[in-house]
Amino acid sequence: MRHRQAEQAATERLATLTEISPGQFELKGALILSTVPSLARQGARLLKAVRTKRDSTPLALEIDLSGVKRSSSAGIALLLDWVDQAGSDGIDLQFRNWPEALARIASFSNVEGLLRIEAAQHG
Amino acid sequence: MDKLLISGGARLDGEVRASGAKNAALPIMAATLLADGICSLTNVPHLRDITTTMELLGRLGVQLTVDERMGIQADAREVTSVEAPYELVKTMRASILVLGPLLARFGAADVSLPGGCAIGARPVNIHLDGLRAMGAEVRVENGFVHARAKRLQGARFVMDMVTVTGTENLMMAAALADGETVLENAAREPEVVDLAQFLNRMGARISGAGTDSIHIQGVERLAGTDYAVMPDRIETGTYLVAAAMTGGRVRVRDTRADLLDAVLMKLREAGAQVSTGEGWIEVDMQGKRPRAVDIQTAPHPAFPTDMQAQFCALNSIAEGAATVKETVFENRFMHALEMQRMGADIRIEGNVAICRGVERLTAAPVMATDLRASASLVLAGLVAEGDTLIDRIYHIDRGYDNIEEKFATLGAVIRRVH
Numbered sequence: 402m403r404h405r406q407a408e409q410a411a412t413e414r415l416a417t418l419t420e421i422s423p424g425q426f427e428l429k430g431a432l433i434l435s436t437v438p439s440l441a442r443q444g445a446r447l448l449k450a451v452r453t454k455r456d457s458t459p460l461a462l463e464i465d466l467s468g469v470k471r472s473s474s475a476g477i478a479l480l481l482d483w484v485d486q487a488g489s490d491g492i493d494l495q496f497r498n499w500p501e502a503l504a505r506i507a508s509f510s511n512v513e514g515l516l517r518i519e520a521a522q523h524g
Numbered sequence: 525m526d527k528l529l530i531s532g533g534a535r536l537d538g539e540v541r542a543s544g545a546k547n548a549a550l551p552i553m554a555a556t557l558l559a560d561g562i563c564s565l566t567n568v569p570h571l572r573d574i575t576t577t578m579e580l581l582g583r584l585g586v587q588l589t590v591d592e593r594m595g596i597q598a599d600a601r602e603v604t605s606v607e608a609p610y611e612l613v614k615t616m617r618a619s620i621l622v623l624g625p626l627l628a629r630f631g632a633a634d635v636s637l638p639g640g641c642a643i644g645a646r647p648v649n650i651h652l653d654g655l656r657a658m659g660a661e662v663r664v665e666n667g668f669v670h671a672r673a674k675r676l677q678g679a680r681f682v683m684d685m686v687t688v689t690g691t692e693n694l695m696m697a698a699a700l701a702d703g704e705t706v707l708e709n710a711a712r713e714p715e716v717v718d719l720a721q722f723l724n725r726m727g728a729r730i731s732g733a734g735t736d737s738i739h740i741q742g743v744e745r746l747a748g749t750d751y752a753v754m755p756d757r758i759e760t761g762t763y764l765v766a767a768a769m770t771g772g773r774v775r776v777r778d779t780r781a782d783l784l785d786a787v788l789m790k791l792r793e794a795g796a797q798v799s800t801g802e803g804w805i806e807v808d809m810q811g812k813r814p815r816a817v818d819i820q821t822a823p824h825p826a827f828p829t830d831m832q833a834q835f836c837a838l839n840s841i842a843e844g845a846a847t848v849k850e851t852v853f854e855n856r857f858m859h860a861l862e863m864q865r866m867g868a869d870i871r872i873e874g875n876v877a878i879c880r881g882v883e884r885l886t887a888a889p890v891m892a893t894d895l896r897a898s899a900s901l902v903l904a905g906l907v908a909e910g911d912t913l914i915d916r917i918y919h920i921d922r923g924y925d926n927i928e929e930k931f932a933t934l935g936a937v938i939r940r941v942h
Contacts, residue, residue: 434589473597474590502592509570509590 418443424461429468432476432503444483452490460492467498477507480516526921528914528928530905531937532887535811536772538934542760542779543569543925544753548715550618551692552722552753553577556586556598557625558700559726561748566595567778568753569925576616580608584622599748603630610636610667621689623651623669624697627660633671637664647687654694657681658701678703678742686711686823691738692719699728701742710738713824714783718754725749757783758830759924760805762899764788765834766931767807768796768814769841769907774934775806786827793817794838814838816846816881823852833859833900839879840868841907848877859897862890863904866912887912895923902927906936913941 416430418440426447430436451462464483469476480496487494499507499518507513544567554577556563568574578588578596585604589597606626613619613636626633637648652662652669658681660673678701683690691711696719698705710716712734720733726749729741760779767774768791781788781800788798788805794814796807816839821829829852839846840863850856857877860870865888869880887910892898898920905912914920917940920927931938 433591472592474588505594506590506592509575509594511575 416440418447418464420447421465425463425465427465427468429470431471432469432479433471433473434475437475437479440479441482444479445486448483448486448490448492451492462487462492462494464494464496465498466496466500466503469500469503472500472503472506474506474510476503477510477512477516481512484516525915525942526917527941528902528905528917528920529939529941530887530902530908530912530914532885532906532908532910532912534770534906534935534937536767536770536774536906536931536934536936538773539775539777540763540930540933542755542763542776543567545569545715545718545756545759546571546573546923547688547713548718549574549753550577551621551689551696551715551719552751553581553596553598554621554625555696555719555723555726556581557584557600557603557622558629558696558723558746559598559748560601560745562597562599563726563748564595564597564750566593566750566752567755568594568596569756570594571925572922573616573618576612577618580612580616580619580622583607583609583612584626600629606630606632606634608633608635613638618689620648620651620669621693621696623671624655624693624695627655627671627673628676628697628700631673631675633669635669635671637667637669647685647690650683650685650687650690651693654681654683654690654707655697658694658697658705676701676742678705678740680706680708682708683710685709686736688713688716691716695720695730695733695738695740696723698740698742699723699726699730699746700744701740703742705740705742707738707740708736710736711823712736714754714757722749722751725751755779755783756925757787758828758896760784761787761828761831762834762903762924763930763934764791764796764798764805764807765831765838766903766906766934766936768794768809769838769903771809771811771813772934773806773808773810775804777804779803779805781805785825787831790817790819790827790835794842814842816842816844816879818846818848820849821852829853829856830896832856833896834903836860836870836877836879837863837900837903839881840870840904841883841885842879842881845878845880848879850875850877856896858893859900862893862897862901865890866904866908868904884909886910889913889915892916892919895919899924902931902938906931906938
């Protein structure tokens, strides 16, 4: 049990999602299979908080991806899940500052449109 | 629908990287179903059939991730289904490659037949007959192949015609069979050898791949492994022919000269200076016009049918006349009709195309009809006077990774238009 908690804490250090200002978040670290479960929990907490504080929180959220240092398609799956969850809650979630490697994986997976990568890069 | 717009006349000069071979990557991806560990594949090309295969494996329960270098990790330890559905198989005939691995590892496989593939058509029959020879019960019902076997048994099987996917499917099935399987009249293509090497890295015991008699000593289990897919020899050859046609110089790196002996011989015969080194091939035409060369296609190691259309394009602007004889596939001169619209002098008589080189081709709107025909139209467009617009390029996109970017790197004036 203690080992699992330590492992989880270590994983959370590898990747974090933090609020830098109202409606603005940054994702830092490795966006890979082993970090995705922890990030998914952080994202779910974040979206729940937004839902709860809806009066004072804008309905548009932005996540800055410039701090993502390593990625895989597991990370893309996570971003798609967040977009889906946010959409169901009526929240407009956008990602900005796509690292090239992450954008390439999204392109390989043919989901640039769903993640609005082109708009983010030219916007 | 996307089209390619090419302004002809630029002499190509530069270096381009060969992508991984789709025809090696697809069976290797299917073979990851055999492993009870994680397989990491690199040098996988970025093509639609690859993503379709990933979708198919994903439906079967294989966990897949793509890393930053476009490497694929496949974990087939928790496969949840043995059914390859029609909706995926119809878009990619290579889906039949999951039949052997599913049956060998899980004892069951339900694989849809691709549309238009009448059962009785020989290539699919060979897969099924081979599995029956290994003791499987195989039925075809409602458009599906249903195969069952407790454990496949090694057998000697003579294929009554050479089939690459048939050889690959049976080799994968035999890898986990009980006892020795011998595949006679096997395909000798390098992609078969690449698959055998991958399987051996997983712990299989395969010898003779690359000859027409492959021996497979079945093992109890196969483990995960890392593997780099071999370079695409046809893509490599296409860029080299482009150099020869434009009088230019192109070096293709991350490729292998030993995969292209017959093609390089023909390029030399056409007057090109061909040099090779560790992982690269260079063709330098030194501004000269190529000479027409006679071609006859045949299974590997002879001249590949998948390079026939490109050499028709070369002959169409070469000095002199030559014949191109197609012995592998029927009806494989569709490109000639389109090239005639660009001024090429090509006459078809049965399975022979007689090409008389003309000084120049002229641009025209043309239509891609299949993968290799499309590549030859791109080559023709590179040397034609004016702007050539190639329609239906989804055929090209099935086999060439980033074709317009790669040609642009070499100095071609080419772009994708919507």
